[in-house]
Amino acid sequence: MKDYGWFNNKVDTVLIVPNEIVLNENSDAMFREKNIENIETHIKALPTNFFKIRFFRENIGVSILKSYLSKFSYSSEIVYMDEYINTQPDIINKIISVNPTVIGISIMYNLHLLNAIQITIDLRRKGYTGHIVYGGPCATLLCAELLNNIPWLDSVALGEGEITLRLLVEYIKEKKPLSDIPGLAFRFNGVIKKSAPTIVENLDDLPFANRDYLELFKAKLGNMMTVCSIYTSRGCAGKCTFCSAPSLGEYSPTLWRCRSVNSLLNEMSLLVEQYGIKYFDIIDENFFGYGTDAYIRLENFANGIIEKKLKISFRGEIRADAKLNHDILIKLKNAGLTDILLGIESGSQSVLNRWQKGTKISMIKSVINLVQTMGFNFDPAFIMVDPITTVDEFLESIDFIIDTQIYKCEKPLYLFNEMIIFPGTKIHEQFLKDGVINEPEAIQVISLKSSQQDINAFCQKISFCDYTIKDKHVCLMWTALKGKVNYLTNFIEIRMPSILSELNKRFSDQDLLKKELIINKIRLYNKWLKGLSELTKELLLCAKGYLKDDIKEKQFESSLQECIDKFSNNALGEKIEGFITTCNSFLNSLN
Numbered sequence: 068m069k070d071y072g073w074f075n076n077k078v079d080t081v082l083i084v085p086n087e088i089v090l091n092e093n094s095d096a097m098f099r100e101k102n103i104e105n106i107e108t109h110i111k112a113l114p115t116n117f118f119k120i121r122f123f124r125e126n127i128g129v130s131i132l133k134s135y136l137s138k139f140s141y142s143s144e145i146v147y148m149d150e151y152i153n154t155q156p157d158i159i160n161k162i163i164s165v166n167p168t169v170i171g172i173s174i175m176y177n178l179h180l181l182n183a184i185q186i187t188i189d190l191r192r193k194g195y196t197g198h199i200v201y202g203g204p205c206a207t208l209l210c211a212e213l214l215n216n217i218p219w220l221d222s223v224a225l226g227e228g229e230i231t232l233r234l235l236v237e238y239i240k241e242k243k244p245l246s247d248i249p250g251l252a253f254r255f256n257g258v259i260k261k262s263a264p265t266i267v268e269n270l271d272d273l274p275f276a277n278r279d280y281l282e283l284f285k286a287k288l289g290n291m292m293t294v295c296s297i298y299t300s301r302g303c304a305g306k307c308t309f310c311s312a313p314s315l316g317e318y319s320p321t322l323w324r325c326r327s328v329n330s331l332l333n334e335m336s337l338l339v340e341q342y343g344i345k346y347f348d349i350i351d352e353n354f355f356g357y358g359t360d361a362y363i364r365l366e367n368f369a370n371g372i373i374e375k376k377l378k379i380s381f382r383g384e385i386r387a388d389a390k391l392n393h394d395i396l397i398k399l400k401n402a403g404l405t406d407i408l409l410g411i412e413s414g415s416q417s418v419l420n421r422w423q424k425g426t427k428i429s430m431i432k433s434v435i436n437l438v439q440t441m442g443f444n445f446d447p448a449f450i451m452v453d454p455i456t457t458v459d460e461f462l463e464s465i466d467f468i469i470d471t472q473i474y475k476c477e478k479p480l481y482l483f484n485e486m487i488i489f490p491g492t493k494i495h496e497q498f499l500k501d502g503v504i505n506e507p508e509a510i511q512v513i514s515l516k517s518s519q520q521d522i523n524a525f526c527q528k529i530s531f532c533d534y535t536i537k538d539k540h541v542c543l544m545w546t547a548l549k550g551k552v553n554y555l556t557n558f559i560e561i562r563m564p565s566i567l568s569e570l571n572k573r574f575s576d577q578d579l580l581k582k583e584l585i586i587n588k589i590r591l592y593n594k595w596l597k598g599l600s601e602l603t604k605e606l607l608l609c610a611k612g613y614l615k616d617d618i619k620e621k622q623f624e625s626s627l628q629e630c631i632d633k634f635s636n637n638a639l640g641e642k643i644e645g646f647i648t649t650c651n652s653f654l655n656s657l658n
Contacts, residue, residue, distance in 0.1 A: 076142075076165065077142075077165055077166070077167075078142045078143060078144050078165055078167050079136070079141045079142045079143060079167060079168050079169065079236050079240075080136060080141060080142070080143035080144075080167050080168065080169045080170070080171060080232070080236055081143065081144055081145075081146060081162050081165070081167045081169075081170050081171070082129050082132055082133060082143055082144070082145045082146070082170075082171045082172075082173065083145075083146045083148060083170065083171065083172045083173065083183075083186060084126045084129055084145065084146070084147045084148060084149070084173050084179075085148050085172060085173070085174070085179045085181075085182035085183045085186060086148045086149050086179075086182040087149070087178040087179060087182075088178060088181045088182050089178065090177060090178070090180070090181060090523060090526050090527045090530065090531075124296050124348060124350070125276075125278075125280050125281060125295060125296040126147075126173060126175065126280070127276050127296050127297070127298055127350060128173060128175070128202075128203065128228070129145055129171075129173045130145070130276035130277040130278065130279070130280070131229065131273055131274070131276045131277070132171070132228060132229060132232055133145055133277040133279075134273075134274040134275060134276060134277045135229045135232075135233060135273060135274060136232065136233060136236065137274070137277075138274050139233055139237075141233065141236050141237075145277070145279055145280070146158060146162065147279075147280055147283070148182060148186070150283070155185075155186070155189065156189065159186070159189045159190060159193055160193065162190070162195075163190065163193050163194065163195050166195075166197065167197060168197055168198065168236055168239055168240055169197065169198045169199075169200060169232070169235055169236050169239060170190065170195070170197060170198070170199050170200070171199075171200050171201075171202055171224070171228075171232060172186060172187065172199065172200070172201050172202070173201075173202055173203045174201050174202070174203040174205045174206040175203045175204060175205060176203075176204070176205050177205055177489075177526065177530035177531060179203070179205065180205065180526040180529075180530055181522060181523060181526050183201065184217065184513060184522050184525070184526065185519075185522065187199055187217065187219055187220060188219065188513070188515055188517070188522075190219075191219040191515060192515055198221045198222070198235070198239055199219065199220055199221050199222075200220075200221060200222045200223065200224055200232070200235060201213060201220060201222075201223045201224070202223065202224035202228045202231075202232070203228075204311055204312070204315070205311070205530070206223050206224075207223065207224075207225045207226055207315055208311045208314060208315060208489065208490075208491050208492075209490070209491070209529050209530065210223040210225060210252040210259070210261075211252075211259055212490075212510065212529040213529075214252060214253070214254055214259050215259065215512075216510055216511075216512045216513055216525065216529075217512075217513045218512070218513075218514075219515070221253065222235070222245065222251055222252060222253040223251070223252040223253075224250060224251060225250045225251065225252055225261065225264055225315075226250055226264045226265075226266065226315065227250070227264075227265070227266050227267060227301070228250070229267055229273065230249065230250065230265045230267065231248060231249060231250040231251055231265065234248045234249070235248055235251065246260060246262065247262075248262060249262050249263055249264060249265035250262060250263070250264045250265045266301075266322070266324075267324075268324065269324075270300070270301065270324055270325065270326045270330075271326055271327050271330045275334045275337070276297075276334075278295070278338075278342070281295050281342060282342075285342055290343065292342075293342075293343055293344055293345040293346060294344065294345070294346045294347075294348065295338055295342065295344050295346075295347060295348070296347075296348045296349075296350050297331075297334065297335065297338075297347050297348070297349055297350070298326075298349070298350050298351055299325060299326055299331050299349055299351055299354065299368075300323060300324060300325035300326065300351045300352075300353070300354070300356055301323070301324050301325075301351070301352070302322050302323040302324055302352065302353075303323065303352040303353050304323060304353075304357060305352075305353070305386065305424075305425070306423045306425065307412075307422055307423060307424060308421075308422050308423050308492060308493040308494035308497065309422055309450070309453075309486055309487075309488070309489075309492060309494045310492065311489055311491070311492055312352070313492075313493060314489075314491050314492045314493055323353065323356050323357050323361075325356060325361070325364055328364060328367045328368050328371050329371075331368065332368070332371045332372070332375060332377075335347065335372075335377060335379070336375060336377065339377055339378075339379065344379070345378070345379055345380065346379065346380050346381065346382075347379060347380075347381040347382070348381070348382050349381055349382060349383045349384070350384075351383065351384060352384070353384070353385065353386050353389065354383035354384055354385055355383070355385050355386070355389040355390075355391070362395055365395055365398070365399060366395065366398055368399075368402070369398040369399050369401065369402035369404075370398070370402075372402040372403060373401065373402055377403070379403045380403040380404070380405040380406075381403050381404055381405070381406075382404075382405065382406035382407070382408070383399075383404060383406075383407060383408070384407075384408040384410070385407055385408065385409055385410070386409075386410045386426075387409055387410055387411055387424075387426050387430065387431045387434050388424075388425055388426045388430065389434075391434050391437055391438070392437075393437065393441070396437065396438075396441055396443075397441070400441060400442075400443070404443070405443065405444055406443065406444040406445075406446065407438055407443045407444070407445055407446065408446040408447075408448055409434065409435070409438065409445065409446070409447055409448065410448045411431055411435070411447045411448060411449055411473070412424055412448060412449060412450050413449070413450060413460075413464055413467075414428065414463055414464035414465075414466065414467020414468060414471075415428075415459075415460040415461075415463040415464050415467070416428050416463075417460055417463075418453070418456070418460050418463075418464075421453075421455075422453075422494065423493075428467070432467075432470075432471055435447075435471045435473060436471075439472070444477055445473070445476050445477075446476055446477060446478065446481075447473045447476055447482065449464075449468075449473075449481075449482045449484060450484050450485065450486050451464060451482070451483055451484060451485060451545070452485045452486065452536055452541065452545055453485070453486040453488075453494075453536075454486075454488075454498060454503045454504060454534045454535070454536055454537055455503060455536075455537050455538075456536060456538065456541055457538055457541065458538060458540055458541055458614050461541055461544070461545075461610075461614060462611060462614055462615070465607045465608075465610065465611045466611075468482060468607060469604060469607060469608075474600050474603045474604050474607065475600045476600075479599055479600050479603035480552055480555055480556050480559070480599070480603065482603070483548065483549060483552040485545070485549070487531050488504065488531060488532040488534065489530065489531055489532075490507070490529060490530065490531070490532065495532065498532075498534075503534070503537065504532050504534050507528050507529075507532070508528065510525060510528050510529065511524070511525060513525055540614060541614070543620060543623075544610055544613050544614060544623065547623055547624045547627060548606065548610050548627065550624075551606065551624075551627045551628065551631060552606070554631075555599075555602075555631070558643055558647075559596070562647060563592060566647070566650045566651070566654070567589065567592070569654050570585050570588060570589065570650075570654070573585075573654070573657050576657075577657060581657065584653065588650055588653065591638065591639050591640065591646070592639070592646075594638045594639075595634075595635065595638035595639050598634065598637075598638050601634070602630065602631065602634045605630045605634070606627060606630055606631075609623070609626050609627055609630055610627075612626075613626075631643070
């Protein structure tokens with residue numbers, strides 16, 4: 068546990084990372100929107116399950132803010148609320164006791180909204196009178212809704228927050244007007260004012276990210292924690308209509324900037340030496356960047372890792388139009404690139420055009436083939452449906468997935484995503500204009516007496532739009548298909564981890580026979596997991612049969628279940644529910 072002894076001292080700023088809370092438990096994205104809820108439990112229960120550990124992700128934005136404030140002699144501390152799920156009132160009291168000049172709350176995406184507002188209300192109820200500012204991409208996109216409806220919120224830092232937050236602390240301390248601070252939205256005489264944005268043009272001017280969160284987990288997990296997040300660049304020139312970044316306009320610069328190779332290698336070397344890091348999750352919007360200079364940078368980066376003899380591996384997110392080639396990929400692979408998230412989004416050209424992806428199916432297929440041939444772990448970013456997906460478009464995506472064999476990726480069930488329509492995005496505006504979605508209901512102002520239900524409803528209204536797929540055939544198919552996919556995802560990410568955790572805990576206390584039985588249960592489950600790609604293919608073919616009228620509506624859901632049962636009987640020796648019951652009975656028999 069991090070030592071929060073600093074609560075006894077005055078600090079200029081407290082930076083808060085809220086808990087992630089799903090706003091709609093019935094959402095199709097319930098499992099895939101969330102990070103792993105309790106990574107500490109997963110790692111301790113299954114220390115060999117490196118797949119789980121790779122998805123540990125730090126809030127690098129807040130970590131850099133702390134380092135940046137320190138550079139200008141402003142003291143700050145970070146509170147990670149996921150460490151205090153059941154003790155939020157106590158933490159609120161401690162924060163108020165040090166009376167910081169500014170409290171900054173990070174809202175990276177809508178899962179942070181609910182807890183951020185809860186924290187704000189709790190702070191004001193307990194008597195905090197200082198300045199509360201929200202920041203992050205989601206807060207920037209929703210700044211008007213937040214400032215208009217949360218009277219106890221003072222401002223929103225727009226876009227990149229380093230310069231804005233530093234000046235905010237300075238100006239409040241020196242009683243200067245907020246209107247002179249770049250990149251800030253605030254109320255003035257009942258009207259929201261926004262100042263022109265600012266960015267850090269030279270990313271090397273920023274200090275290395277603070278690593279309190281990493282230290283926290285290292286203290287708990289020791290040598291099992293060998294993963295950290297890092298950024299190498301900022302900015303994206305993409306025009307994707309479903310993405311919030313293009314909708315932020317001047318507050319989300321399209322100018323792609325990168326750190327120097329020396330800066331990046333120095334930080335990575337430091338993390339390897341001090342924390343024993345072996346795997347880096349590169350969180351850039353577009354790791355490859357744009358143009359010849361970007362490729363030279365990647366070559367120098369790869370060469371630098373090899374020259375420094377850093378024994379690491381890393382993951383990068385790459386656009387499908389990044390003009391990948393074998394030469395640069397082999398250099399990066401030799402340096403440690405093992406995992407690639409590729410922004411594909413759809414297998415239908417008409418859908419890609421509608422979403423303004425700027426890519427061609429032929430180009431995407433070529434990139435996929437290159438990545439697969441070179442043996443990378445490949446994670447395709449894919450969206451199956453939006454409100455106006457047609458039967459032909461969905462069939463094209465099915466054929467694309469099967470033809471390219473991307474269903475053989477590490478987590479094939481993550482292909483089954485539906486578009487989340489965020490208010491303020493270009494596609495949201497277009498769908499409103501075309502009558503595809505409806506205007507949201509009136510939003511209720513949040514008060515200090517607002518209930519949890521009221522706050523949840525507010526967050527849902529401002530952060531995403533529910534919709535019904537217009538094509539009845541596609542809608543019925545998708546409803547049944549996503550239900551089965553969520554059932555399987557729940558089995559993998561919720562139900563089995565708890566069973567495997569208990570098996571792992573009790574293993575050392577058993578005799579040889581029972582140890583062999585435990586190992587057998589794990590082997591059966593691993594066999595089931597290894598075959599999940601083929602089950603995914605069968606589910607897609609079943610959906611194709613329904614859309615082409617080869618399978619009748621009343622038979623479709625049962626046909627999906629038959630695919631699952633047949634697969635599970637072969638891998639587990641019984642259906643999923645039977646396997647769960649057998650495992651629980653076996654656990655009850657252990658001492």
